Amino acid sequence: MTSIEMEIRTRLDVIFSKYTPNTQLTEFKEELVADLMEAYQDFAKQDKSHDEALDDAFAQLGDIDIVLRDLSQTDKTNGANHDDEPKKAPFIDISDDGFHVGNLHIDGRGVRLGDDIVIDGKHDKVQFGDWLHVDHDGARVGKKYYKFDDDSNINQSHFDENEENASAPTWAAAHHNAQIPTSDKQFVFDYRDATVNFYTNDKTDLITVDEYFNRDNARYFARIEENDDRVLVSQGDHPLLFHVRTLINIGFPKNFDTGYITSINHSGRVTAQHLTLGTFNLVIHSGSFNGQQIKATTAAWEVHSGAVKADGLTFEKAEIFDQSGSVKLLNAAISHAKISATSGSVQVDNFVGGGQFSANSGSLRLRITELTDDLKLHAHSSSIRVTAPATQHFNFDLSSNSGMVTIERDENIHFDKNTTNYKRGFYGTNPKFTIDANVNSGTIKVY
Incomplete structure (x- = not known):
């Protein structure tokens, strides 16, 4: 048995120790050992340390207490004899x-x-x-x-850089097109139930709106209203008695870097790729957002129920709030970030910038490439894990009200305070920015 397998088994022993052992639990544990060994090997190829790779592997388990509790009660359930119990007729x-x-x-x-x-x-x-x-x-x-994975049978769209984004889907029975001149007004796109895709079109000064429906009725087409401050594009009639499959492709010019865009989606999916805007705001009531290569001066994203996933963000200032769902960002450069999740995890990889990150009932995981400002992190009842840049010096102030604080720096580290649940000091010789992390009930690890 290798030392890594021994560590995995030791950690699993702690997790399984709360439950009465039986055959089902033993078999499940052996499956987890194999899966965790494989995950560790994958993470070890990219992470900087043994502990970090091992933590990443166990983080994939999530909360398995429900499964363990059910398995621990299997024998009791199978062995129970209810033959002698009186049977009551249900009402x-x-x-x-x-x-x-x-x-x-x-x-x-x-x-x-x-x-x-x-x-x-x-x-x-x-x-x-x-x-x-x-x-x-x-x-x-x-x-x-x-x-959930996208269902190809329900409101799904496929984005391919080599395909024309405004091309009609095979199921479309009706197509409505509108072209709106660009201006310095706010453009609001309000869709109650649709898949909405934002992309860059080939126009110079026109916003293009292409709507596709699997039923042909002009009353489904969007309504466009304009006043002195904004242009509102709102979804047309939506029948209550049957479902109308709806796909919306909205294109912006490449040179629309001062554009002020707000997307409101009540029930559906929103995707965006290769956009350069001044302001890009999102309000999603029940749905998800997936973005790629988005650049804007400011962004404010508010998601009430659903996941946020994006790769390649460049924002000067961004506020991302997810009430019930996870936030996962890759290659994000945000000078001033404020990112939080009420019920879900926050994960940001290859981050350049600074700001505030919080998770109320989910883990907080950051891999930082470069700090350009102070970083303030908070988790209520979970863990905080930060991979700090190896070549950048920084101050740190890390505290846990109920849990351990660990910092993996063997050399060039100086402590002003060093206890099990509180560590304050600095790394290097000329720190400029501070990593300030606090957790109410959980652990903090800085790699």
Whole structure:
């Protein structure tokens, strides 16, 4: 047995120690050992240290307590004998108002089990108490959020740099096109239920809007209103009795670097690629955002339920808030960042800049290429992990109210305070910026 496998087994022993061992738990543990060994090898090829690669591998496990608890109770469930227990006939009521069996109720409001909503057809969601919540783009189980893969049968679009973005999808039965002259006004695109794609068109001073529908009816087409301050493009009529598949492609000129754009999406997906704008704002009520190569002076993204994923961001100032979902950024250069998630994790790789990052009930993971300002990090009930630049000197102030603080620097490090849960000092000889991290209940690691 290698030393790495020994460390993996030791960590798993701690996780499994809360549960009564049985055959199912033992088999599951062996599967995890193999998976974690493979993940460690993958991370070791890119990470700087053994501990960092091992932490990354275990971070992929997420919260497995629910699985372990179920497996630990399997033997008890299988061995129980209920033959002698009296059987009670469930209460049954069938009427025009609905169907009721015991605590199960099926009526016009949806499907409920006791007081918990199981299926709510009006709002297209599945919910079980505060533990399970499923909607269009993902599922929240406890404090974990899982994004669904795109479904090719529902409002999906495919972006390919080699393809014309405004080309008609094969399923389209109707196409509506509008061209709007650029100006210094705010352009607001408000779509209730659609997939919206932003891209760069080949025009000089025109914004192009191409709408595709699988049903042909002019009342579905967008409405365009203009006043002294803004241009509003809002989605047309949306039938309540049946679903209309809708794809919106919106193109901006390459030289629109002063453009002021706001996208509002109530239920759907938003993607954006190769944009250069002055201001790029997003409001997503129930959906997801995926972006690539976006440059703007300022950005304000607000997502109420869904995931944010982006690669290649260049912003002077950006505020990204996700209420229920994860934020994952790659290759982000943000001089002044304010990024937070209420119920989900925040992960930023290859980050250049500074600012504030917080996660209320999810992990916070940053890999920093260069600091250009102070960095302030906060997590409520999870871990903070930071890979600091090896060639840049920095101050640090790291504290955990309930957990360990670790900093992996063997040389050229100076401590003003060094305890298990609080470390303050500086790395190098001429630090300019400070990494300030605090967690209420969890650990902090700086690599």
